[in-house]
Amino acid sequence: MLRARATLLLLPAALLFGVAGARAHAVLDRAEPRVGSTVRTAPADVKLWFTERLEPAFSRVQVVNEAGERVDRADGAVDPSDPRLLRTTLVPLAPGRYRVLWRVVSVDSHVTEGDFAFRLAP
Numbered sequence: 419m420l421r422a423r424a425t426l427l428l429l430p431a432a433l434l435f436g437v438a439g440a441r442a443h444a445v446l447d448r449a450e451p452r453v454g455s456t457v458r459t460a461p462a463d464v465k466l467w468f469t470e471r472l473e474p475a476f477s478r479v480q481v482v483n484e485a486g487e488r489v490d491r492a493d494g495a496v497d498p499s500d501p502r503l504l505r506t507t508l509v510p511l512a513p514g515r516y517r518v519l520w521r522v523v524s525v526d527s528h529v530t531e532g533d534f535a536f537r538l539a540p
Contacts, residue, residue, distance in 0.1 A: 442469065442470055442524070442526075442528075443469075443470065443524060443528040443530045444468040444469060444470035444471075444472055444502075444522050444523075444524035444528065444530055445468060445469045445470075445530060446466060446467075446468060446469075446520070446530075446532060446534075447467045447468055447469050447502075448466075448467050449464070449465065449466050449467070449518070449534065450464065450465045451464065451536040452536070453534040453536070454534060454535065454536065455536050455537070456536070456537040456538075456539050457536060457537070457538055457539075458538075458539065458540050459540070460508075460510060460511040460538055460540075461508060461511070461538075462507060462508060463505055463506060463507045463508055464479065464481055464490070464505065464506055464508065464518055465503060465504075465505045466479060466503070466504045466505070466518070466520055467500075467502055467503050468502050468503075468504070468522060468524075469502070470502065470524040470525065470526070470528075471501040471502055471524065471525045472496045472501055472502065472504060472522050472523065472524060472525070473496075473522075473523040473524065473525055473527070474495065474496040474501075476522075476523035476529075477494075477496055477504055477520075477521070477522040477523055478494050478504075478520070478521055478522075479494040479504050479505070479506050479518065479519070479520040480492075480494065480506070480518075480519050480520075481506065481508060481516055481517070481518050481519075482516065482517050482519070483511075483512075483514060483515075483516055484514055484515050484516075489508055489509050489511060489516065490506040490507065490508055490509070491506065491507045491508065491509060492506075493506055493507055494506035501525075504520065504522060511538050512538070513538050513539055513540060514537070514538060515535055515536075515537050516535065516536055516537070516538065517533055517534070517535050518533060518534055518535070518536070519531075519532075519533040520532060520533065
């Protein structure tokens, strides 16, 4: 009887923590160009894959050169066929270092943001 009562008391806590643990932030899983990479050919776009589905209306990405000038075409969007993919197209790039800045909202409303660099050295 005591064991059954303890189980009944602990069940709501287990359910609560189990549900809370299932909520996850959208973390950058991989990118093209890769984080910290040096590429020999100028990429036409930047693609970011996340660990969770993204909320398209509130997720954005931009790419800047060493002077802080935008080099993306301001068309960053979540891919309709893959809700974990955020992408933007780029203007033709000159050799140099570029920074990718992103801010996303997962469908469970958690906000994450970050940045990384890649280098173009033909």
